[in-house]
Amino acid sequence: MQDHVCSPGCTHGVTPETEKDITEEFQESRRRFLRDAMVIGGGAATLGAMSMPAGAFAASASTSPGAGNASHYYIPASVETVLWGYFSKSAKPVVELNSGDFATIETLTHHANDDAERMVKGDPGAESIFYWDAQRKGVDRRGAGPMDAKIGAGAGAGVHILTGPVHINGAEPGDVLEVRIIDVAPRPSGNAAFKGRTYGSNVAAAWGFQYGDLLTEPKKREVVTIYEVDATGERNWARAVYNYRWTPQTDPFGIVHPTIDYPGVPVDRSTISENHGILKNIRVPIRPHFGTIGVAPAEADMVTSIPPSYTGGNIDNWRIGKGATLYYPVAVKGAMFTVGDPHASQGDSELCGTAIECSLTGTFQFILHKKSDLPGTPLAELHYPLLETQDDWVLHGFSYANYLAELGPNAQDEIYNKSSVDRAMRDAYRKMRHFLMTTQGLGEDEAISLMSIAVDFGITQVVDGNWGVHAIINKGMFPARET
Known part of the structure; x- marks a missing residue:
């Protein structure tokens, strides 16, 4: 993040080619927000622009009778607004907001390069984050590991692309942060060839429960299955498009990845064989949700995004979708809320290692419960998500x-x-x-x-x-x- 503060209508960090798309998406989010605010508050809502940090947009809205005005922020996914693979209590916030405020937050799947044509190409935010040539990566650190790791900066010790952190003004250790998920929407493919569709990747991976316990040869294999989702939301099921076995991939820096051991490695399509006609006539129910969502822990400055803990994180529960509310014990000043690892659908256990990893945009409301107000309430002594x-x-x-x-x-x-x-x-x-x-x-x-x-x-x-x-x-x- 740069130290620039956007004024109303500012397009800092937005290219002419992407300004129209971002504006249209923000306006659609405003319309949804108006609808949802009227449901929540039982009354009308009004919108107006206000100043805010770079990389986000804001509007104010009346959310409920007697509640006063709340701000509504829009946070696009870009190299300036994501942490790849870790939570951090000291990372610079992408926005600071107050209790009662709303934020619409874009989240990208870290598996988008499993099929870059469908999930990266033509999408400026994804293209900037996944950019990787012989000289540089759009986001260099991927994980909480050492920057000089041979496998890649961050060592892949944490894989999820997380948007944030969002700083909640007044949040202190001992408080409880309530996060309401107002809406969840799939991110449409930016490639004109796949207009109106969204795609996700399911990987039967080396970290899956099934690995090493297979019937057919090769007994140790990683298989990527690409699914198609209706971006309009009118069709509530996904279908499999094709699958392929992972083959050793050489990244643009010349490192060979025999397994999926580092996130965002571009797949050389000439090295794989696509198998079409799989899972014929099977409709997978859509359950859009966020696999990784939580606040920063206090125990370390940089914490891998993979194992969940008392402050949330990579819980991977498909019930964390639209209409759900989460409560987190605040461990650090500002809470430092971060969200990512979006899924189109998943079953309990996430057995093979992943869900249908599919980019989503969510709208959230944040309510801060101060420690002094907790005694005698159901949130007293809350020490888990x-x-x-x-x-x-x-x-x-x-x-x-x-x-x-x-x-x-x-x-x-x-x-x-x-x-x-x-x-x-x-x-x-x-x-x-x-x-x-x-x-x-x-x-x-x-x-x-x-x-x-x-x-x-x-x-x-x-x-x-x-x-x-x-x-x-x-x-x-x-x-x-x-x-």
Whole structure:
């Protein structure tokens, strides 16, 4: 980010070729925001421009009766607004906003180069981020590892393209940040040959649960499957287009990648064989959501995006989509919210290593709950990422609730050798017990009985280093709270 502050209508950092596309997309987001604000607030909304940092656009809107004006920011995905592969408590924020404000945030999949023709070409934001020639990369650091790593800067120790961070004014350790997902929309292909369509990549990867446990030769293989999604949202299912086996790829710097060991490596199409006619007549239900979403942890300045932890991150729960609300314990000043790893669809466990990795744009509202106001509320003592949907509360357990603190100075490496479903289940059990006892006033025996007869425990993911188990309980069984 540069130290330039945009005035209303400023197009700093936007080329003439992209200005029209960005403006049109922002106007569409404004229309959606107006619609959603009227649903939330039950009244009319008004818009107006205001100054803000480079790389984002803003407007003000009345969000609810008596709430005053809230700002609505638009944050495009560009080399200035993303962190590739890590959360950071000290990265320069792309925007600073207040409690109650909204932000529409573009997110790009780190797998777009699996089919650059469909997911990168003609898209200025993606082209800038994925740019890579013999002299430079658009985004050099990819991961929280050393910059001089032979495999590439950042060592691929963290793979997700994350937009942010967003600084929440007034947020301090001990507070709770509420994040409401107002809307989620697929990012259309920028290539005119694929107008009206969106694409995503599913990779059966070396880090997947299935790797090394295959029936057919070669017994260790990585397979990329490209899916097509309707960019208009009218068709609620995806279809497979083709697949191919990963072959050793030589990146523009001359490094050979025998496996998918570094994010964003361009695929030389002459080295692969496309297999069409796969998964015939199968419609995959669309469940757009954000795989990686959370705030910055306090334990290290730069934390890999792969294992999830107490501040959220790479949770990979398909329920984190439109209409969901998340609650995070704030660990650092400003909270430093970051989002990415967008998915078109995924099943519980994310078994082969990825979902349908598909670029999305989301609209979020941020509500800050101060520590002093938490006692006596359901958010008191919250020390884990909590998800609320229309019908359920969803708690997330991990092999290690806070692996950064539990595993010592080498935690970001050690976590990959320590995960187990048993540990994640134990953590989910303890969190649900705590939740029922503190928010519903139940005794321990009551909580345990209710967990066995009414809570659904499921495997969130077994591929992110810190494996996850989620616990779901229906909100409707509890009596309404007195206000």
